[in-house]
Amino acid sequence: MINPHFSTKERILSAAEDLFAKSGFAGASLRQVTSAANVNLAAVNYHFGSKENLINELFKRRLDELTASRTAALDKVRGTRQPTLEAVLEAFVQPALSLASDRGGGSSFVRLLARAFAEHDQRLRRFVSDNYGHVLKEFAKVIAHLLPHLSKDALYWRLDFVSGALTYAMSDFGMIKKPAGISDEQHRRTAAEHFVRFAAAGLRAP
Numbered sequence: 001m002i003n004p005h006f007s008t009k010e011r012i013l014s015a016a017e018d019l020f021a022k023s024g025f026a027g028a029s030l031r032q033v034t035s036a037a038n039v040n041l042a043a044v045n046y047h048f049g050s051k052e053n054l055i056n057e058l059f060k061r062r063l064d065e066l067t068a069s070r071t072a073a074l075d076k077v078r079g080t081r082q083p084t085l086e087a088v089l090e091a092f093v094q095p096a097l098s099l100a101s102d103r104g105g106g107s108s109f110v111r112l113l114a115r116a117f118a119e120h121d122q123r124l125r126r127f128v129s130d131n132y133g134h135v136l137k138e139f140a141k142v143i144a145h146l147l148p149h150l151s152k153d154a155l156y157w158r159l160d161f162v163s164g165a166l167t168y169a170m171s172d173f174g175m176i177k178k179p180a181g182i183s184d185e186q187h188r189r190t191a192a193e194h195f196v197r198f199a200a201a202g203l204r205a206p
Contacts, residue, residue, distance in 0.1 A: 009047045011037040017058050021111040056127055062109045067135050069095035085146050089196045092139055097188045100170035114171040147203060162199045169195055
């Protein structure tokens with residue numbers, strides 16, 4: 001249900017995020033988006049110009065926030081006397097899991113992100129890489145310093161695996177669901193702890 005108090009642009013973005021997450025980028029039309037957002041097609045053209053730009057704005061809205069959170073967390077780790085691999089990974093993982101559990105649309109976006117990779121949308125992958133790839137490079141620099149035994153090639157292979165596993169964990173596709181009586185925050189902390197241990201072991205491997 002779209003909040004009627006949102007601005008027209010926000011209503012369009014929220015409706016599109018939900019529809020694309022459910023039906024895919026090709027499966028949901030702009031007319032379906034306008035109907036769900038209770039706006040006319042001219043409003044979409046005014047704010048976004050095209051379906052492609054609308055999709056880009058969907059990703060930009062969430063990834064700008066995720067990037068800022070990750071960068072702030074990494075800067076905090078860098079400022080400590082002896083940064084650890086676990087602390088660096090936690091700075092990478094925690095903001096992503098927080099986004100995934102955000103009931104204000106974050107969970108829909110995570111499904112959308114997983115769908116983009118599953119559907120091999122090369123244009124969208126390129127958009128994400130061009131605009132947000134620098135964040136992974138910053139994490140890679142710190143991890144490379146902590147793990148000097150890894151070649152650059154090996155490091156990036158392993159980080160690619162870590163990113164893929166994180167997308168899977170964020171999408172809640174796994175067998176482990178939140179137990180009854182456990183808060184979202186507790187479940188997220190537990191997931192992060194297990195993920196960090198798993199990722200650290202893989203990165204440290206010879």
